[in-house]
Amino acid sequence: MKGKIVELDDLLAFADTIVKKAVSRGADEAEAFVSSSTNVECQIQGGILTTREGVDEGVGVRIVNGKSVGFASVSSLDEKQTDEVISKALSLAKIAPEDPKFHQLPDTIKRGTRSGAFDETIVTLDSAHLMKESAKAVQEAMQTDKRVSYVDGFSSLGYGTFSVVNSRGVNAGDKSTGIGASIFVKAENVGEVKLGYGFVVSRKYCDFEGVGGNLAKNVLSYFGAKPLETTFQGTVIFENKIVNDLFSGFLGYSISALSVQEKRSFFADKLGKQVASKDLTIHDDPQLREGIRTSKCDHEGIDVLQKTIIEDGILKNYLYTSYSAYIDNVESTGNAIRGGFHGLPRTSPSNITIQGNKNLEEMISEVEKGVFVKEYVMGLGHSNIITGDFSIVAPTALLIEKGELKHSLNAITIGGNFFQTLKNLQAIGNDPILTQNGKIPTIAVKNLTISG
Amino acid sequence: MIVLELGELEEFVDLALGYGETLGVPFIEVRLEDDSVGEIRLEKGEVKESKALRDIGLAVRVIYNGVSGFAFTTRLKKDSVEKAVEKAFQAAKVGDRISTLRLPFAEYEPVVDNPPIPPIKLHPKDVSFEDKKDMVMRAHESAEDHGKSVTSIIVRYGEAYGTKIVVNSEGTRVKWNPWTVEIVCAVISRKGEVLADAWERHGGSVGLEIFEDNFSPEQMGKNAAKWAAEKLVSKRAPAGKQRAIIDNNLTGVLAHESFGHQTEADLMISGAVILKDKIGEKLGSENVTIVDEGVYEGDNADSNRGWWCPYDDEGVIAEKVVMLDQGVLSSSLNSRGTAKYMESKPTGNARALDFRFEPIVRMRNTYFTPGDLSFEEALELLKDGIYAIDTMGGQSGFDGTFMFKAIRGYLVRKGEIVEPLRDVAITGNILDFLKNVEGATRDFELHGGYFGGCGKSGQNGLFLADGGPKLLLGGDGVQFGGEK
Numbered sequence: 001m002k003g004k005i006v007e008l009d010d011l012l013a014f015a016d017t018i019v020k021k022a023v024s025r026g027a028d029e030a031e032a033f034v035s036s037s038t039n040v041e042c043q044i045q046g047g048i049l050t051t052r053e054g055v056d057e058g059v060g061v062r063i064v065n066g067k068s069v070g071f072a073s074v075s076s077l078d079e080k081q082t083d084e085v086i087s088k089a090l091s092l093a094k095i096a097p098e099d100p101k102f103h104q105l106p107d108t109i110k111r112g113t114r115s116g117a118f119d120e121t122i123v124t125l126d127s128a129h130l131m132k133e134s135a136k137a138v139q140e141a142m143q144t145d146k147r148v149s150y151v152d153g154f155s156s157l158g159y160g161t162f163s164v165v166n167s168r169g170v171n172a173g174d175k176s177t178g179i180g181a182s183i184f185v186k187a188e189n190v191g192e193v194k195l196g197y198g199f200v201v202s203r204k205y206c207d208f209e210g211v212g213g214n215l216a217k218n219v220l221s222y223f224g225a226k227p228l229e230t231t232f233q234g235t236v237i238f239e240n241k242i243v244n245d246l247f248s249g250f251l252g253y254s255i256s257a258l259s260v261q262e263k264r265s266f267f268a269d270k271l272g273k274q275v276a277s278k279d280l281t282i283h284d285d286p287q288l289r290e291g292i293r294t295s296k297c298d299h300e301g302i303d304v305l306q307k308t309i310i311e312d313g314i315l316k317n318y319l320y321t322s323y324s325a326y327i328d329n330v331e332s333t334g335n336a337i338r339g340g341f342h343g344l345p346r347t348s349p350s351n352i353t354i355q356g357n358k359n360l361e362e363m364i365s366e367v368e369k370g371v372f373v374k375e376y377v378m379g380l381g382h383s384n385i386i387t388g389d390f391s392i393v394a395p396t397a398l399l400i401e402k403g404e405l406k407h408s409l410n411a412i413t414i415g416g417n418f419f420q421t422l423k424n425l426q427a428i429g430n431d432p433i434l435t436q437n438g439k440i441p442t443i444a445v446k447n448l449t450i451s452g
Numbered sequence: 453m454i455v456l457e458l459g460e461l462e463e464f465v466d467l468a469l470g471y472g473e474t475l476g477v478p479f480i481e482v483r484l485e486d487d488s489v490g491e492i493r494l495e496k497g498e499v500k501e502s503k504a505l506r507d508i509g510l511a512v513r514v515i516y517n518g519v520s521g522f523a524f525t526t527r528l529k530k531d532s533v534e535k536a537v538e539k540a541f542q543a544a545k546v547g548d549r550i551s552t553l554r555l556p557f558a559e560y561e562p563v564v565d566n567p568p569i570p571p572i573k574l575h576p577k578d579v580s581f582e583d584k585k586d587m588v589m590r591a592h593e594s595a596e597d598h599g600k601s602v603t604s605i606i607v608r609y610g611e612a613y614g615t616k617i618v619v620n621s622e623g624t625r626v627k628w629n630p631w632t633v634e635i636v637c638a639v640i641s642r643k644g645e646v647l648a649d650a651w652e653r654h655g656g657s658v659g660l661e662i663f664e665d666n667f668s669p670e671q672m673g674k675n676a677a678k679w680a681a682e683k684l685v686s687k688r689a690p691a692g693k694q695r696a697i698i699d700n701n702l703t704g705v706l707a708h709e710s711f712g713h714q715t716e717a718d719l720m721i722s723g724a725v726i727l728k729d730k731i732g733e734k735l736g737s738e739n740v741t742i743v744d745e746g747v748y749e750g751d752n753a754d755s756n757r758g759w760w761c762p763y764d765d766e767g768v769i770a771e772k773v774v775m776l777d778q779g780v781l782s783s784s785l786n787s788r789g790t791a792k793y794m795e796s797k798p799t800g801n802a803r804a805l806d807f808r809f810e811p812i813v814r815m816r817n818t819y820f821t822p823g824d825l826s827f828e829e830a831l832e833l834l835k836d837g838i839y840a841i842d843t844m845g846g847q848s849g850f851d852g853t854f855m856f857k858a859i860r861g862y863l864v865r866k867g868e869i870v871e872p873l874r875d876v877a878i879t880g881n882i883l884d885f886l887k888n889v890e891g892a893t894r895d896f897e898l899h900g901g902y903f904g905g906c907g908k909s910g911q912n913g914l915f916l917a918d919g920g921p922k923l924l925l926g927g928d929g930v931q932f933g934g935e936k
Contacts (some may be wrong), residue, residue, distance in 0.1 A: 046553070052523065072506075186723075264604055
């Protein structure tokens with residue numbers, strides 16, 4: 001395996017050898033997932049600079065013995081280590097109790113899909129380059145104004161290849177590149193502290209110009225905040241970068257066919273029914289050219305499928321891996337994602353895209369009383385993902401009264417329910433941004449409990 | 453005595469060290485880890501996942517004029533290891549030209565040690581997969597037997613153990629065998645549109661015998677099922693500021709998330725947190741003392757479920773640090789890099805998630821020390837308020853604000869528990885919280901484990917433990933509610 005990027009053909013050949021060995025050693029069915037990735041990261045936290053660069057590669061082996069499945073993995077492409085992994089997976093599959101719902105490893109599904117953008121430039125870059133670009137972004141934020149008191153900049157770039165081969169004929173893989181930066185800014189003015197968070201992600205090379213400076217300017221505009229000192233039911237406009245976090249957790253979990261089959265999803269029994277405002281249409285688009293999660297196939301080697309999740313408010317599709325697809329006797333939608341070679345396939349959306357048509361000014365003008373929540377929110381991770389209940393703290397928000405933006409607010413809390421939120425959408429913005437999870441716009445939601 | 457060895461892999465540590473010296477690197481630290489990880493997940497009585505991972509890799513860190521360069525590799529071959537050393541050195545040299553803040557290492561006497569695992573009966577490596585699977589199944593059956601309107605039961609077992617060696621060019625050579633185990637049983641009950649969840653979990657650097665003795669799978673399944681059933685018919689907690697008792701679990705999470713991170717010296721130096729420049733100041737009532745230590749030395753064996761951490765990943769002895777001493781901020785948590793800057797000494801808090809990461813300032817076992825109240829006395833002193841129990845996690849801002857969701861709780865009136873409550877959001881600021889602690893109970897618990905863990909700077913899921921007694925909190929300590 002020569003050159004900087006490990007070639008797909010090499011990884012496919014290696015995975016194929018493992019599968020053949022496993023079958024010859026008694027596996028009913030076998031699957032090998034092999035990946036190699038190189039990542040470079042740089043963080044500048046209040047002036048402290050750290051970097052890390054590394055090669056991470058390994059093998060995950062799934063062995064089927066009747067209806068029992070065993071999985072073992074190792075962080076190595078060494079033959080001796082991978083032979084041990086085959087043995088471990090074989091023995092786990094022998095002693096693991098049966099999973100009556102397990103049918104088989106997937107058969108090949110071809111859908112004529114293509115890879116996402118791959119940028120050779122990124123492969124040539126090293127930590128020195130990333131450090132210089134990150135330092136520029138951090139400086140840009142620091143130099144915006146002397147009230148900017150703290151900046152935390154994080155950046156990363158990477159490239160990688162994965163392959164999946166199984167004993168039923170699947171033989172697929174893909175390669176990708178990526179680069180991104182996120183930045184956190186704190187500004188202080190006579191005892192008042194304001195915070196902001198911004199990011200940029202891309203499959204193709206980009207610099208970070210403007211990310212730090214624009215964010216710092218926004219943060220400075222939040223000074224002069226006043227306490228809300230009341231609790232009311234009102235409209236919340238969530239800035240696009242927050243909507244990403246709001247949607248990815250709840251939506252990803254509830255549209256998984258596995259969650260539905262196991263009756264852990266709010267969307268169980270709701271296919272074909274109205275689950276959201278009729279203005280809402282959401283797609284899962286694994287073929288979005290610039291999408292971060294775009295791929296030719298999923299991590300089970302199944303060609304991906306573009307699909308509608310919600311159309312005009314009606315729930316259209318669940319997301320399937322091969323496991324859940326065989327249970328419902330349908331084809332996998334190609335939504336099996338692994339967290340690297342150590343992970344088993346899980347159901348995950350690819351790129352979520354949401355269509356909107358309103359510009360921000362219109363959205364604000366339609367709010368009688370509410371808030372515009374900006375930058376980031378805290379506490380989403382501790383929501384009840386099953387019921388949809390959330391309670392979040394928004395450190396940065398602006399008051400809206402009679403269709404006009406008023407002053408900035410001290411931290412407020414917002415309580416509500418995600419599934420009610422889908423029904424209570426007041427407007428969807430025409431300003432989608434590319435995130436780790438798709439292309440996501442600003443939204444306005446009615447009837448949330450706002451207090452401060 | 454349990455000892456796991458690295459075998460011939462250990463040669464790569466010396467190879468990297470030697471190559472660094474050949475290149476003229478002023479300071480090099482090499483860490484090699486070989487970890488075995490196992491998980492079993494049982495859902496609805498079916499084993500959904502049984503997996504065994506082996507994670508082996510080598511980390512290299514170079515310090516050049518107080519700036520670090522870090523590289524790692526899973527390719528344990530001569531050329532790949534040498535390349536990692538070159539990458540780390542190069543990054544440190546470029547960083548040296550860019551960095552605006554340098555953290556040269558504090559002096560530290562080199563240590564050569566290989567501490568044995570403390571005495572336990574059943575190390576996870578010596579227990580068969582079958583036996584572990586049985587424990588998980590027993591918890592599941594018990595949850596089924598004791599639940600009401602149960603829609604989901606998930607029982608998970610997780611274990612991690614292995615060998616870690618840290619060497620540096622000053623002569624430190626420390627090798628030890630970290631390990632942790634945990635069982636988590638989560639139950640969801642459903643009646644109409646009401647979903648109620650609850651969990652029970654136990655784990656830490658312990659032998660699997662604890663699941664035979666104190667925390668049997670049967671008891672864990674029963675507890676989770678019972679609590680979920682109870683939540684089905686319980687009310688929401690009344691909203692607003694009120695007096696409270698915070699249980700041992702939630703106390704631990706607050707000690708770690710809301711207070712502990714504030715004392716991490718790297719965050720103090722960078723100016724991210726509010727406790728910067730406050731050492732020596734009185735922040736809380738005299739009822740609060742908060743500690744972070746590497747190896748829990750308390751005598752309450754039943755509740756000692758901490759994380760065994762004799763050294764940090766710089767090869768520094770993991771010392772006991774009293775961060776808050778009867779309300780006074782007394783010390784920060786340090787790595788060798790932050791110690792010199794803070795004019796303090798290394799405390800053994802430099803930890804890395806695994807070989808893919810460089811050590812940064814992290815906690816080990818973080819807790820509020822116990823007080824002298826019995827639980828009954830605490831209830832009596834509470835009079836009217838909320839007894840808030842456990843959390844599935846929390847979030848804290850650098851400004852001291854926090855928000856946690858207690859999984860469940862009880863309404864207390866006139867010193868008596870009157871009725872169960874559903875999950876409730878608790879928000880506040882750690883400084884208000886510390887000032888309002890009116891007392892602490894005698895009972896003490898430390899919770900470690902395999903699942904969860906701490907996240908910081910992209911290093912998420914770091915093994916550690918937290919805990920404490922139950923804390924009695926005055927009315928201005930926290931706010932309840934915020935949801936509809």
